[in-house]
Amino acid sequence: MTARLLAFGLALVFAASYAAAQAGADKRRSGYQDMGEALQKMQDDDTANPGMLFVQLGGQLWAKPAGAENKSCADCHGVAADSMKGVATRYPAIPQGADRPVDLEGRINMCRTENQKAERLPPENRDLLSLEAYVAHQSRGMPIAPPYGPVVDAFRAQGEGIYRRRQGQLNLSCAICHDDNAGKKLAGIVIPEAHPTGYPIYRLEWQALGSLKRRLRNCLVGIRAEAWSLDAPEYVALELYLMERAKGMKLETPAVRP
Amino acid sequence: MRILPVLALLLGAQAAAAQPVTPQIVDDAIPTSLTGRPGDAARGRAIVASRSTGLCLLCHSGPIAEERFQGDLAPSLAGAGSRWSEGQLRLRIVDGTRLNADTIMPAYYRTGGLQRVARAFDGKTILSAEQVEDVVAYLVTLKD
CATH class of the missing domain: 1.10.760.10 (Cytochrome c-like domain)
Structure with a gap:
């Protein structure tokens, strides 16, 4: 009886210290x-988050043909929920064929100039931010x-x-x-x-x-x-x-x- | 013709900011006024309170009740006038790195040894000699 109580008590102590170690393992704060x-x-509320309006706009732009090639993002990349999942967690990164890292907006502009034959979108441009938000949103929680x-x-x-x-x-x-x-x-x-x-x-x-x-x-x-x-x-x-x-x-x- | 006096004013302002005085450091203090005159404590209080001029309350708190948003990166300015002498306060404002090379407090009256300063501020001190003296005059009044 005493042994079982002792074992139970020890298990509790281990569980508590494990939880404490987990909580203490990462003190970083977003x-x-x-x-x-x-x-x-x-x-947290997608209907109240003003950023979601841009994500929606980005979703529309994703499907909209652009540039001399008249191709949309979706024409090559398909459904963003599949093809873009996790992409934003890795950027900045060096895209295939490039010799230096670019951030996500740089990557989107690469796609525009090289694949769509469209003009670069300037920094802080609404369409660029919307596309970036739409792509990054596919990695939310990752x-x-x-x-x-x-x-x-x-x-x-x-x-x-x-x-x-x-x-x-x-x-x-x-x-x-x-x-x-x-x-x-x-x-x-x-x-x-x-x-x-x-x-x-x-x-x-x-x-x-x-x-x-x-x-x-x-x-x-x-x-x-x-x-x-x-x-x-x-x-x-x-x-x-x-x-x-x-x-x-x-x-x-x-x-x-x- | 009306431009000339304005130009003279602008040039005067630039000259004032371009460190005309070399402060004389004695031990851990600058005993004499940078301007040769005492500063104005009321003006000094306004400089300390200003987010764009003195910037003091970004990091420090102080007995300036109307400024609700104060910092806690650095000691309170309350009692500074009893902790330090006038000359010690002057050196701490002019260039605190003379006392502690790692201090995060900017040197308010120094232009050298800085990297990548924005063009609008390049070659200029954060405060003019007059402004440093005004702030010193205010801080010495903070006895409690």
Whole structure:
């Protein structure tokens, strides 16, 4: 009797410590966890999430022929729910035939220029963001899974260098705020850990859907650093490093943020 | 012709921001005013409170009740005037890296040693010498 009780007690202790170890294993926080309940509900409810309007538009664009080839995304890729599932968890990545990594919007523009023979869509263009949101939405709930290889690793290392280097008139690095002081308050607002789990995001401050690049530029302006030109490889390098930091975290696209 | 005085003003403003004074550091302080004159505490308070000029309350909290959104990355400014002397406060604002190379506090009166500064701010200090003195004059009044 005593032995059985003891065994039961031990099993309880093991179960409890296992649960604690699991909970403690990953302390990373998505920005989702640091925003208010009202915003969390807005993101979770597809009929209230403003980003879903762009996902719907992206779905229409997916099926719409474009360019000199008069081909739609669907003509080659079929049903996005199948063909695009998990794709956004791996980007930025090096597409077949390319010599350097591109992010998802860069990949969409490659498809436009090479396969559809259509013009590139400019940065933050509504159709581009909508297509990106539609593609990334097919990976919602899936863990971020960055690619590896000598070239992509080199870009990622460059991205980490940028992340850790002080810059701008205020002489701050990404790491100073988002590693060393994440969770503390900057002007009353919680500093997030900078995990890119939900891009493109609908940011209330923007009243619009926007890309990770746009968000990075906001921070650069904030520390009074010179923003790179919109097509600069530095953004892709930084995005690669940020996705590595967020490896295994679940994609939320389209996320809502304050 | 009406352009000329405006141009002169602009040039004057640029010159003011282009670090005309080399602060004299003694131990852990800059004992003498950067302008040779005492600052204005009321103006200093406004600079500290401003999100676009002093930026202080982004990281610090302070006894400025009307600014509801304050930071907690750095110590409260309350009592700064009893913790530090005027000269010690001046060096901490001018260039805190002289005391702690790893500090996250920007050097408010230094232009060298910075990377990739945005064009609009390149070669300019965050605050002018006058503004540094105004902030010092305000901080020394924060005794509690």
